[in-house]
Amino acid sequence: MTVVNLQYYAQLREQAGTSSEQVTTTAASLQELYEELRVRRGFSLTAEALKVAVNAQFSAWDRPLRDGDTIVFIPPVAGG
Amino acid sequence: MRFRLSSEAVDSAQLRDALRHPASGGFCAFEGWVRNSNEGQEVDGLSYEAYADLAMAEGERIVAEAIERYGVTDACCLHRTGDLKIGDMAVWVGASAPHRDEAFRACRYIIDEIKHRLPIWKKEHYVTGESDWVACTHVYREHEHERHHHHGHAHHTHAEAFVPDYSRQVRLREVGEAGQAKLAAARVLVIGAGGLGCPVISYLAGAGVGTLGLVDGDRLDASNLHRQTMYHARDIGELKVDLAARRVAELNPTVTVQTWTEPLDVANAVDVFGQFDLVVECTDDMRSRYLSSDAAVVSGTPLILASIYQYEGQLQFVSAQPGQPCLRCLWPDEPAPHAVGSCAQSGVLGPVPGVLGAMQATEALKVLLGLPQPSGSSLVLVNLLDFTIQHLPIDSAQGCALHGGCVEVARRALSEAEDEAGIDLAFGRLEDAMAQGFTIVDLRDADEIALEPMPVTVARWIPSAQVMARSCELTAGRQLLVCASGRRSAHAARQLRARGMREVYSLAGGLAALRLTI
Known part of the structure; x- marks a missing residue:
């Protein structure tokens, strides 16, 4: 089990109903974690549409999770 | 035919009903009546004589100008000829529009221009038994004053007299007279004069940037005003670039605007x-x-990107220098419209684009002045709910560099876009497209269709999110994809073309464009 801190932006924040949360997960990678959250939170966007950053650095989706990671999911936005 | 001459009494109810339209939220009419006196003489009737061919052509032109100028849904005008008694209606003008302001202004424009330009002569019959032809002089045309007041030559005299005072920014050690000279020599292009563009344009004009280029095809809508702070309620219906140019001229007449x-x-x-x-x-x-x-x-021109969503925004500086990341380094392909949201669909708090636009203006001045940009190659995430700002460095080695470099990737994308230039097709009516053999495919969601049904019976309904999965349904003949604005349909058409489906097209401007041409 890994404990990570999540931050959501834009549509994900709206759909999650919160800007941030702490979760305990068995997911091994960012990809698995997002799929888990997608089911639980009902996110409409797939991982391909998003960017992910861990501890303030953009990251590949296959990165393994570590305790205490701060993970940010970022959708593209178009408003102006 | 929107302008008519008639020797019969005016049926205003019928004229009014002809201007009813679902897109119109308001209607405004002007009626001109025969009154019982003119310049101190008692009048008991009038005769109008018109040079009919010329009057019809000119009248038609005037109404068309008003529709174009103020963006009203429809307008018409009827002018009487022949003999009229006191109280008779001599002229009727009506305009219907989404919002009242355009309707009022179009109405006013038409009557002013009719009085000024139409070859119609008025003969007054006086109670003394005499009569006289009356020349139409002293026509006051409101729109001339509008224009004169806002652009016009007034600014020239103003520009000569006005000496900008940049002392508050010149005092900054990093700016100084040398920095101010750099700003005066600078040419900045601002694409979009909306929520982000308003603060960008205002601050750059105020700072004394020598040349501002402004790009925007939209007209001001009432729903823009909560976040687009350069504009006034009276400006609704006007082109934003014209309004923005006017605002720049008022703020700093020394700035050259294109x-x-x-x-x-x-x-x-x-x-x-x-x-x-x-x-x-x-x-x-x-x-x-x-x-x-x-x-x-x-082109090697630096670019400052920003976008917003509800209470948040993203900012990225593209230096356009070798080894520095571009937009495609982060997001290689344009995301589907449904993935990105919009102010219209998702809502936005007015100051959010204001904050992000002010950040873009700050970044622009830093670039022009040569100040350090510590976040130069980062994606900056701004969250105005909790006031956090995150900087995420973009590793350009993981972006376009893997696909031949930014310039190569950009050239490829531009050449693909050129190939796709024929994808957008404009039609006045969907019936015309059907007559040319196009199959009409509605890509809108069920709730949109309920609000605005298609004007024709469509062959297929495939919500845009499903279009790639159901592409096999679109193989027979030429397909015209249709959505509300033309964005989703164009995106879907490009994706389908990329799969080798060469006969897929998109209705340019979507259903909104059809509505304008009815």
Whole structure:
């Protein structure tokens, strides 16, 4: 089990109903974690549409999770 | 036929009903009546004589001008000829529009121009038994004063007299007289004069940037006013670039302004970028952002991107220098419209684009003044709910560098876009497309269709999110994809073309464009 801190932006924040949360997960990678959250939170966007950053650095989706990671999911936005 | 001459009494109810339209939220009419006196003489009747052919042509032109100028849904005018008694209606003008302001102004424009330009002569019959032809003089035309007041030559005299005072910024050690001279020599292109563009344009004009290029094809809508702070309620219906140019002239008449009233496209973007030192991308359109990033990289012009969503925003500086990341380094392909949201669909708090636009303006001045940009190659995430700002460095080695470099990737994207230039087709009526053998495919969601049913029976309904999965249904003959604005349909058509489906097209401007041409 890994404990990570999540931050959501834009549509994900709206759909999650919160800007941030702490979760305990068995997911091994960012990809698995997002799929888990997608089911639980009902996110409409797939991982391909998003960017992910861990501890303030953009990251590949296959990165393994570590305790205490701060993970940010970022959708593209178009408003102006 | 929107202008008529009639020797019969005016049936105003019938004229009014002809201007009823679902897109119109208001209607305004003007009636001119025969009154019982003119310049101190008692009048008991009038006769109108018209040079009919010329009057009809000119009248038609005037009404068309009013529709174009104020963006009203419809307008018409009827002028009497022959003998009229006191109280008879001599002229009737009506205009219907989404909002009342355009309707009032169009109505006023038509009556003023009719009085001024139409070859119609009035003969007054006086109670004394005499009569006289009356020349129409002293016609006051409201719109002339509008124009005179706002652009006009007044600014020239003003420009000569006005000496800008930049002392508050020149006092900054990093600016000084040398920095001010750099700003005066600078040419900045601002794409989009909306929520982001308003603060960008205002601050750059105020700072004394020598030349501002402004690009926007939209007209001001009442729903823009909560976040687009340069504009006034009275401006609704006018082109934003015209309004923005006027605002710049009022704020700092020493700034030279160039305007583009159509969005840039693949044919001109690189050339236009080449005429500027810096571009600030302020549209709400993903396609425009990608075109801007590609044009910036190819022309070597630095670009400041920003976009917003509800209470948040993203900012990225593209230096267009070798080894520095572009938009495609982060997001290689344009995302589907449904993935990105919009102010209209998702809502936005007015000050959010204000904050992000002010950040773009700050970044622009830093670039022009040569100040350090510590976040130069980062994506900056701004969250105005909790006031956090995150900087995420973009590793350019993981972006376009893997696909031949930013310039190569941008050139490829521009050339693909050129190939796709024929995808958007404009039709006045969907019936015309059907007559030419197009199968009409409605890509809208069920709730949109319920609000605005298609004007014709469509062959297929495939919500845009399902279109790729159901592409096999679109193989027989030429397909015209249709959505509300033309964005989703164009995106879907490009994706389908990329799969080798060459006969897929998109209705340019979507159903909204059809509505304008009815």
